[in-house]
Amino acid sequence: MKITFIAADGTVTPVEVTAGESIMRAAVQNDVDGVIGECGGSMMCATCHCYVDDAWTDAVGPQEDGESDLLDCAASEVRASSRLSCQIKMRPELDGVVIHLPESQL
Amino acid sequence: MERIVIIGSGQGGQQAASSLRQEGYQGQILLLGEEPGLPYQRPPLSKAYMANGDAGALTLKPASFYDRAAISLQDRTRVSRIERVTREVVTEAGARHAYDHLILATGARNFRPPIAGLDAPGVVELRTLSDAAHIRDSLAATGHAVVIGGGFIGLEFAAMARAAGVAVTVIEASPRLMARAVSPGMSARFLELHREMGCTIIFDALADAILHDPHGAAAGVALRDGRQIAGDLVLVATGVRPNVELAADAGLVCDNGIRVDGQLLTSDPAISALGDVASFPDPDGVHIRLESVQAAVDHARHIARRLVHGSAADYAALPWFWSDQGKFKLQIAGLSTGADRVMSLPQPQAELLVLAFRAGRLIAVETLSAPALHMAGRRLIGASFEMLEAHGFDLRAAVKAMAEPV
Numbered sequence: 001m002k003i004t005f006i007a008a009d010g011t012v013t014p015v016e017v018t019a020g021e022s023i024m025r026a027a028v029q030n031d032v033d034g035v036i037g038e039c040g041g042s043m044m045c046a047t048c049h050c051y052v053d054d055a056w057t058d059a060v061g062p063q064e065d066g067e068s069d070l071l072d073c074a075a076s077e078v079r080a081s082s083r084l085s086c087q088i089k090m091r092p093e094l095d096g097v098v099i100h101l102p103e104s105q106l
Numbered sequence: 107m108e109r110i111v112i113i114g115s116g117q118g119g120q121q122a123a124s125s126l127r128q129e130g131y132q133g134q135i136l137l138l139g140e141e142p143g144l145p146y147q148r149p150p151l152s153k154a155y156m157a158n159g160d161a162g163a164l165t166l167k168p169a170s171f172y173d174r175a176a177i178s179l180q181d182r183t184r185v186s187r188i189e190r191v192t193r194e195v196v197t198e199a200g201a202r203h204a205y206d207h208l209i210l211a212t213g214a215r216n217f218r219p220p221i222a223g224l225d226a227p228g229v230v231e232l233r234t235l236s237d238a239a240h241i242r243d244s245l246a247a248t249g250h251a252v253v254i255g256g257g258f259i260g261l262e263f264a265a266m267a268r269a270a271g272v273a274v275t276v277i278e279a280s281p282r283l284m285a286r287a288v289s290p291g292m293s294a295r296f297l298e299l300h301r302e303m304g305c306t307i308i309f310d311a312l313a314d315a316i317l318h319d320p321h322g323a324a325a326g327v328a329l330r331d332g333r334q335i336a337g338d339l340v341l342v343a344t345g346v347r348p349n350v351e352l353a354a355d356a357g358l359v360c361d362n363g364i365r366v367d368g369q370l371l372t373s374d375p376a377i378s379a380l381g382d383v384a385s386f387p388d389p390d391g392v393h394i395r396l397e398s399v400q401a402a403v404d405h406a407r408h409i410a411r412r413l414v415h416g417s418a419a420d421y422a423a424l425p426w427f428w429s430d431q432g433k434f435k436l437q438i439a440g441l442s443t444g445a446d447r448v449m450s451l452p453q454p455q456a457e458l459l460v461l462a463f464r465a466g467r468l469i470a471v472e473t474l475s476a477p478a479l480h481m482a483g484r485r486l487i488g489a490s491f492e493m494l495e496a497h498g499f500d501l502r503a504a505v506k507a508m509a510e511p512v
Contacts, residue, residue: 025163031171038403040147043477044428044437069478069502073485106407 001095005032006053008103017090023099024048024086034101041086043067046074047105050085053098057081060088060097076102107206107413108133111195113185113352114211115139117147118381118402120166122209125410127175135176136203138183138195141234144169145179149399151238152262153430157269159242161235188356190374207376207413210353210364211406214346214382214397219254221327221342223316228324229340232259244339248272252327252337254313256283258429260343261300265432268303275306275335277313277327286345287427289442289460291450292472296431303432308335316340346397348383361385363395368420370409378413380405388441389422400426424487426480437480440470440487447491451499461499466491471501478502 003026005013011033017026027035027048036047043066052060057080063071064087071078085099110126112119115137123137139145146164155164172179184198194202216231218224230241241263245251251267253260256278264274282293283300300307308329317326317334326336348363359365359373363385370378370386381402385395404423411418427438434457442448445462453459457474467490471483482501486494489504497504 029162029165029168031168031174039399039428040150042149042428042430042435044426044480066477066481069481072505073481 001090001092002097003027003090003094004096004098005034006098006100007032007034008101019090019092021090022086023050023088023090023097024084026090027085027099027101032101034105035085036105037086043070043084043086046070046072046084048085049074049076049078049102049105050083051079051081051100051102052083052088053100054081056094056097059093063087074102075104075106107131109136109205110134110207110209110413111136111138111203111205112209112211113138113195114213114349114381114383115141115145115179115181116211116213116381116402117145117166117399118213118406119209119211120145121403121406122211122380122410123177123179124167124171124175125407126413127177129410129414131410131414133206135178136205137172137177137179138185138197138203139179139181140184141236142182143235144172144181146235147399148233149428151235152232152259152266155235155238156242156245156263156266159239161239164235185352188352188377190356190376193376205376207378209409210372210377210379210383211381211402212349212352212383214348216342217345217347219313219342219344221254221313221315223318223324224342226316226318226322226324228338229316229342231342232263233346241339241341245270245272248339250275250337251339251341252277252335253341253343254327255343255345256280256307256309257343257345258284258287260341261296261431262429263341263343264300264305265303265434268305269432272339273306273337274304275308275337276300277308277311277329277335279310279312281309283307284429288436288438288472289448289450289462291448291458291460292436292474295458295474296434296436299432299434308333346382348385348395350383353377353379353383361393365393369412369417370405370421378409380409386421394441394443396425398425398427424484426484433475435475435477437473437477438470439480439484440468442470442472445469449499459499459501461494463491468494 024037250273312330314330319325353364364379442462447463460472462470
């Protein structure tokens, strides 16, 4: 399965992942700049903030319970497409998903 | 500054190395770690890793990161001494590494309580990936696990073992669970939860000796009051001690950890210390030592900024902690030390919320399976009792009111 990360400066990084992997882990494990994931996906921080590409927001789905409160603490602007990437697990219908990264996570 | 050496490649040491690069440091970085392999996250060892055994998921950064960031990582490397006069560290293998600045991220090790027979097969501890892998391998053949210590690690393991169908008895020396970390109300709630999970918990009980089977393997624990708890796996989870020896031998001031100032500098201005091993001043100037990812990571960032950009405001990051026990998530914002008022607030359709105040200000918030309340709590530390009372202690309403222009 494929994820395409687009950094705030326009850098495009395609990454191969397996189903069940979170988008946060995929970014961290593939050394994609712009995602920190400080708490390891425990919903304890907001350092894996991402913007889901407009073409993919329906497939990815809305924020999970509690996510918006964490995003209130995010360092960059929160938009309708904002998600915590640790809460998005890869599944077949997300193959090819495009994820935009904010300028800063801290 | 041409060369920075970091001793300790846990999450704090790793963060110091990556933050130095993020802040624009151009010199050499040498990261020395004792354990084999790439730096990894410890918190999941007693949580997700116990359930799924996926060691690869623990790695903080892939090998390519260290190449790209020009961070020289040496694993399986034990440092035997620091020579402050010549500014060198000497490894056990005899290599000498010069430093312009040294960062001590030596962490902590498990405390071994005075219990006879701790070396018996079947007695385990949990700190490293190797420890966790060993426990995981043993668990399948375990009928009854005895846990010595009812703190975070012991209880996270207990919940995992119960989920795996293993009988569990927890022996706790104090009258309540997690006594050092949470309020009595939260302790009581977790006691209910662990009993519901089928765990047996014995309070005010001191372990005296490990019992043995005829082959010399652990067969349970003898308590000081004469009781015997049978079990084929014994987890010793009785807290940690900071690894201060290198620093102390080098003559640095140590007192419950390596003593640092508000800039996280030790008594030698060429040496900083961070994370579990650092005893640092809290905002009131009282020295504290925290065993947490938050402190390790925030200390590391503070030190990196100082080394690259010079001294700024003293370290003042808000402490936070978490513990996943079964499907329950305990989250703590702030420190409740010195609280003069603690309120347990049962929530309708939700789990317990605990607020701790000192001198009329909110100093700590404990939440249970409520990440949103936890985040609201973090932003409200320092708020007045009256302000929270005016909002009926509804943290989310209080945060909203704070955000609105007056």
